[in-house]
Amino acid sequence: MSKSATVPSYLRQRRVVLHIDLDCFYCQVEHVRLQIPSDIPLAVQQWQGLIAVNYAARKAGIQRHCTVREALAACPDLKLVHVATYANGEKEPKYHLNPSYATHKVSLDPYRRASALIFKIFQRFCNIVERASVDEAYMDVTEIVNSKLLGMFPNLDENSEAPDVDWANLGAIYENSETSFVPTDSHIDNNDKWCDWQLAVAAKLCAEIRDSIYRELGYTCSAGIAHNKTLAKLCSVLNKPNGQTVMRSSQTLGFMHSMPFQKIRNLGGKLGNVIEDVLQVETAGELWKFSVDELQTRFGRVTGAWLFGICRGIDSEEVVHRNVAKSMMAAKSFRPPLKNLEQIQHWATILGTELYTRVIDDFELNQRWPKNLVIHYRCVAQTAPRSKSCPFPRRGELFSPDTISTKISALFKSSAYAFPCVRLAASATGLNKDNSVGTIDISQFVAVRRDAGEDTATNSDHKINMHTHEIASTERQHKNLPESSLMKKQATLDKVLQQNCNQTLQETEAKIEDTRLSESCDKFNLSPGDIRRFFVDATASTDSSAPDIVPSDSSDTKSINEMSLCDKCNKMIPQDQWIEHKDFHFALQLQREDDSGRKLVLTTNNRSSKKRKTDISNYFKNRTG
Numbered sequence: 001m002s003k004s005a006t007v008p009s010y011l012r013q014r015r016v017v018l019h020i021d022l023d024c025f026y027c028q029v030e031h032v033r034l035q036i037p038s039d040i041p042l043a044v045q046q047w048q049g050l051i052a053v054n055y056a057a058r059k060a061g062i063q064r065h066c067t068v069r070e071a072l073a074a075c076p077d078l079k080l081v082h083v084a085t086y087a088n089g090e091k092e093p094k095y096h097l098n099p100s101y102a103t104h105k106v107s108l109d110p111y112r113r114a115s116a117l118i119f120k121i122f123q124r125f126c127n128i129v130e131r132a133s134v135d136e137a138y139m140d141v142t143e144i145v146n147s148k149l150l151g152m153f154p155n156l157d158e159n160s161e162a163p164d165v166d167w168a169n170l171g172a173i174y175e176n177s178e179t180s181f182v183p184t185d186s187h188i189d190n191n192d193k194w195c196d197w198q199l200a201v202a203a204k205l206c207a208e209i210r211d212s213i214y215r216e217l218g219y220t221c222s223a224g225i226a227h228n229k230t231l232a233k234l235c236s237v238l239n240k241p242n243g244q245t246v247m248r249s250s251q252t253l254g255f256m257h258s259m260p261f262q263k264i265r266n267l268g269g270k271l272g273n274v275i276e277d278v279l280q281v282e283t284a285g286e287l288w289k290f291s292v293d294e295l296q297t298r299f300g301r302v303t304g305a306w307l308f309g310i311c312r313g314i315d316s317e318e319v320v321h322r323n324v325a326k327s328m329m330a331a332k333s334f335r336p337p338l339k340n341l342e343q344i345q346h347w348a349t350i351l352g353t354e355l356y357t358r359v360i361d362d363f364e365l366n367q368r369w370p371k372n373l374v375i376h377y378r379c380v381a382q383t384a385p386r387s388k389s390c391p392f393p394r395r396g397e398l399f400s401p402d403t404i405s406t407k408i409s410a411l412f413k414s415s416a417y418a419f420p421c422v423r424l425a426a427s428a429t430g431l432n433k434d435n436s437v438g439t440i441d442i443s444q445f446v447a448v449r450r451d452a453g454e455d456t457a458t459n460s461d462h463k464i465n466m467h468t469h470e471i472a473s474t475e476r477q478h479k480n481l482p483e484s485s486l487m488k489k490q491a492t493l494d495k496v497l498q499q500n501c502n503q504t505l506q507e508t509e510a511k512i513e514d515t516r517l518s519e520s521c522d523k524f525n526l527s528p529g530d531i532r533r534f535f536v537d538a539t540a541s542t543d544s545s546a547p548d549i550v551p552s553d554s555s556d557t558k559s560i561n562e563m564s565l566c567d568k569c570n571k572m573i574p575q576d577q578w579i580e581h582k583d584f585h586f587a588l589q590l591q592r593e594d595d596s597g598r599k600l601v602l603t604t605n606n607r608s609s610k611k612r613k614t615d616i617s618n619y620f621k622n623r624t625g
């Protein structure tokens, strides 16, 4: 019998998650490259703006998006490093001393390369690593931790008494003794004590991972260790830089009580604004006064149950293995706009060179090769970018950047000319393992099985069990309910969450259909204009939202630079618009929940306490109009 068969069920039901985030990432890459000690104030500059600021410079009051002039006024000793750029005719990015926006193209390759090395280390420790951005990841370490626990307690079974945990040397342990929601250690039940053991073992593992990153690469990072992604993420910032924080179950309500609810994952965008407006709340604790029924009535079954849980720190979202970006993009905005094909060819050469370098780098690191080459371009008169695509050159056919540059120009020429052109981007999409290359990493195989939703029913059952268990134990702490009434409540919740799960399964099946937005329009009573405007805003806002001092190359920021394919609508979405984009699907989901076909009606108490009713299509109009 395998070891995991003997792990008590309550430990198998509790997920253990790490969220690791590098400190002032771009700055650290420059510190290491230039061998500058970390206590010297340093900032990374792009044109005349700052995109990363180290902790020594933050002490002097300097923030990201300060201008160079403001930063130097606050801290004359500040060391400024301009990001690498491609100059005219150069095939490699370099750290030019005075690059010009008109002639140079930003390259974030040094940070991407550093990121790839960091993720290799993550992967060495754990095979479920979800890349959240260029410098942060979630890791599901449940199985590793449970098997370590079995090694430490070989006789562990369902009835074993948990010894006290010694929390010394495991990082900061979040404590909030001020609220009445935190039980004393003597009131924590035996199962929760074993769950504390899980966190303690995870904290030790996390410290080892952070230590490896520091020893091998010289970068410090901070981390959160908790029973779910939301809590791990929320507590990883509590002891930055170079610190880690453990969030025990018993402390969770105390932590969430005063948490501004819009800091919670998925609630940071416009969806959070709608909830604030509808419910008139600011903190997660203020959401507790709404019963699960009330939340479901207002927001639908799935969202209501999710909101009920998430404001109490309950989150059943899985860590999905994805440790590399699914696509890569090189882009440039033009001010003044390009007026002729010659200029396009010039920039196609630079974009092609950047994309070539990244594809080759990625192939060396991850043995992946793209399926398609896509260009996106926009002229002054267009509100939305247009795109054209062709198959990506096969590996045996790609000998130099020129092949890609020529294809970019050809794609542009084959489209209706878009002059004056304000933006041109080229992306390599559909990156997949190149099967012609040697062996396939076994962890990828496991990941594919997970992605493909194998054992969906088992996973979902597991999810429901975890969720109800957590809600029940949280409610017990929260309301001090006697066990019998809790059982009743849990039965109701089980029902609700079973429905929730069925809905999720149906949604998975519906995903394929959902790729056609026009269908969604009909189904959800949104005009195509609503949806188009949403995407126009989502994709076109990049330029206008960027501060003037930082003209927006699309490789400007980590977020803009990294595009991800949305599996719900098959659109390429810049990372910095993920939250809003997820909101969009979330809102569609709200609409979908209305089984009877009636429009979802949100009853809003606005600030003037006048009641107003609005359906979800107004929500889109307000957002995009």
Ligand code: DCP
Residues within 6 Å of the ligand: 021, 022, 023, 024, 025, 026, 027, 051, 052, 053, 134, 135, 240, 241, 556, 557, 558, 559
């Ligand atoms: N970045 C950027 N533009 C932004 C946000 C981030 O170019 N608007 C880049 C620079 C950062 C890196 O991405 O170094 C990681 O972003 P984080 O938000 O994680 O910020 P830092 O790592 O710089 O600092 P912290 O220690 O606060 O996480």
